[in-house]
Amino acid sequence: MSFPIWILTGPTASGKTDIALKIAESINAEIVSADSMLVYRGMDIGTEKPSLAARNKTPHHFIDIVEPWEEYSVGQYVKDFEVIAQSLYQQGKQFIVVGGTALYLKAIMDGLFEGPPADWEYRNSLKAVAMEKGPNYLHKMLADIDPETADKLHFNDQKRVIRALEVFRTTGQRISSFQTQFGHKNPKYDCILVAIEYNRDILYKRIETRVDRMFERGLVNEVRSLLSNPLGLSKQASQALGYKEIIDFLKGKYTLSEVSSEIKQRTRRFAKRQMTWFRSFPNIHWIHANPASDAMRLSEEVLACFTQNKPLSKETM
Known part of the structure; x- marks a missing residue:
C-alpha cells in the first residue's frame, strides 16, 4: 500500500523554504529537503540554507549530512529518502518534501535507474x-x-x-x-506535487535580489574558506551554482562585478531549466504568486492543495 507524500517545489528564488516553514509550523510537520546542494556542510550562503534557528524550531532532513569534499549521488538520496520517509510515516508524523532538484523529485515519484558508476x-x-x-x-x-x-x-x-x-x-x-520503470508512478508513494511560479520578469528580479544578498552575506569568503581545506571540494560541490563562478573569480577569471552578473545570468538559465522539468511532471498543481503574495498566504494555498487531495496523516487514511 502506498502512502501520501507532499512535495513543494518551484524554481530557485520562488520562496519555497519560507512557505514550507509556515506550513510546518501550522501543522507541526517536518521538512525533508530535496535539494542536492543543501546536503553539504559549510555551503550555507550560496545555497540559502534554512537558518539554524529555523532548523531548531522545525526538524529538517538531508541538510548538512556530508562533507563538501564527499560525493552524494541521487541514487544514495533515494535510498536514504526511503528510510526517512518510512520512519516518519510509521511514527505518524506529517512531513513535506521541499526542493527544486528535479532529478531528486523525479526519482521519488517515478523510481530511479541507478546504472553503472561514473567513468x-x-x-x-x-x-x-x-x-x-x-x-x-x-x-x-x-x-x-x-x-x-x-x-x-x-x-x-x-x-x-x-x-x-x-x-x-x-x-x-x-x-x-x-529505464523501463522510469517515468511510471512509484508504487511506494502517492505523491501530491505543488509548485510555486512567478511571471518571468518578477522571478528574475527575485533572483537578482537573492544573488545580491548572497554577496552581502559573504559568499566570496565562504568559498575561500571551503577551498582552504586541504581536502578541497568534490566534483559535484565545486560545480554548484554560485560556487563554481566564485572559484573562477578567485582564479582571476572575473572581476567582482562580472562574477555577480555571471551568477545572476546562470541562475536565470537554471530557473528556466527547472521550469521545463516541472512542466513535464504529470498532475502538478501550480500556484501563481505575485509581488503582493506573502509566505503566509501562499502557505495556506499550498496546504489547501495538499489536504484537498490526501489526508493529513496515517491515522486519517
Whole structure:
C-alpha cells in the first residue's frame, strides 16, 4: 500500500523554504529537503540554507549530512529518502518534501535507474570531443546507438547525453533498455506535487535580489574558506551554482562585478531549466504568486492543495 507524500517545489528564488516553514509550523510537520546542494556542510550562503534557528524550531532532513569534499549521488538520496520517509510515516508524523532538484523529485515519484558508476576519464574525453566538434557531434553518436534516448534529449543537454553514452560503453546496453520503470508512478508513494511560479520578469528580479544578498552575506569568503581545506571540494560541490563562478573569480577569471552578473545570468538559465522539468511532471498543481503574495498566504494555498487531495496523516487514511 502506498502512502501520501507532499512535495513543494518551484524554481530557485520562488520562496519555497519560507512557505514550507509556515506550513510546518501550522501543522507541526517536518521538512525533508530535496535539494542536492543543501546536503553539504559549510555551503550555507550560496545555497540559502534554512537558518539554524529555523532548523531548531522545525526538524529538517538531508541538510548538512556530508562533507563538501564527499560525493552524494541521487541514487544514495533515494535510498536514504526511503528510510526517512518510512520512519516518519510509521511514527505518524506529517512531513513535506521541499526542493527544486528535479532529478531528486523525479526519482521519488517515478523510481530511479541507478546504472553503472561514473567513468570520469571517459566523461572528460567526451567533453573534450564536444569542445572540439560541438554538442551536436555527441548527440549524433548517441542517436547512432540509442535513437530512443537521443529523441528525448536536446543536443545541448550534454550531461545526460554523456551519461547515456557512458552507460552504453560500460554495459553494452542502451540506457533506454534499463529505464523501463522510469517515468511510471512509484508504487511506494502517492505523491501530491505543488509548485510555486512567478511571471518571468518578477522571478528574475527575485533572483537578482537573492544573488545580491548572497554577496552581502559573504559568499566570496565562504568559498575561500571551503577551498582552504586541504581536502578541497568534490566534483559535484565545486560545480554548484554560485560556487563554481566564485572559484573562477578567485582564479582571476572575473572581476567582482562580472562574477555577480555571471551568477545572476546562470541562475536565470537554471530557473528556466527547472521550469521545463516541472512542466513535464504529470498532475502538478501550480500556484501563481505575485509581488503582493506573502509566505503566509501562499502557505495556506499550498496546504489547501495538499489536504484537498490526501489526508493529513496515517491515522486519517
